[in-house]
Amino acid sequence: MIDWATNLVASGGLVGVFLLMVAENLFPPIPSEVVMPLAGFAAARGQMPLPGVILAGIAGSLAGNAVWFELARAFGTERMYRILDRLHRFTRLGREEVGKAEAALRRNGPAAVCIARMMPGVRTGISIPAGLIALPRRVFYFWTAVGTTIWTGGLAVAGYALEDQFHLVEDWAGPIGLTIMAVVLGLVAWQVWKARRAG
Template identity: 90%
Template sequence: MIDWATNLVASGGLFGVFLLMVAENLFPPIPSEVVMPLAGFAAARGQMSLEGVIIAGIAGSLTGNAVWFELARAFGTDRMYRILDKLHRFTRLGREEVGKAELALRRNGPAAVCIARMMPGIRTGISIPAGLVALPRRVFYLWTGVGTMIWTGGLAVAGYMLEDRFDLVERWAGPIGLTIMLGVFTMIGWQVWKARRAG
């Protein structure tokens, strides 16, 4: 199964990796926790270059997130939420997911854009509130790039180094992301509690 999946990813080449990561950030069909380690495996077997895999993955992720960010900036809150309501069954992005992402952004500032890249559930959703609050483009793309480089590059390198031990990457990538998410929401809850106490 792993050989088949790895060969399938490798058959698309670097452009295929790019397209999969664009799609993952628009309407998550296959998570990055699967795509990038598989691409890393293919690189370890000489089917692609590791550097190319990392660059293609980062570029695809940035492109997908840029679409949501620029749409949100252009359309505003009301129109954007109407779009999300219509596309929810395809994108899995709805008002609840965006609301959580917006809370993280307002409480933690632009750094939340970076942290969210490693958090399941709001990884893509964070781009929408960032656009709705008109976060400066250079700030958004800088933090998005940093978080994407860490997460996407890390998954590719893990796949490259572990090669056939795909189950290890898949087993650990999810819990790591969930741990980061829990830490962020704990910090948010602590800040809300302090604000209410002060009030």
């Protein structure tokens, strides 16, 4: 099964890695926790160059997030929510998820865009509220690039280093992402509690 999946990813080459990462950030079909370690594993076998894998993954992630960010900036809240309502079953993004992400972004600032890149279920959604509040493009793309480089590059390098034991990457990546999410949500909850107490 591992050989089949690796060969499937490798058969698409760097363009395939790029497209898979674009898709992962538009309507998550296959998570990056699977795509990038497999691509790194293929690189360890000599089927693709590791630097190319990392750059393709980063570029794909940036492109996918750019779509949501630019749509949100262009359409505004009401039109964007109507789009999400129509596409919810494909994107798994809805008004509630985006509303929570927007509140977190307003409280924690642009760095939330970076942190979200390492959080399952949030890495795609954060681009929409960033666009809705008209976060400056240079700020959005800078923090997106930083977070994406850390997460995507780390997964690829881990897959490359572990080779036959690459499945360990997926086992660890999920808990790490969930831990980051728990910490961020805890900080947000604490700020809300503090604000209500002060009020």
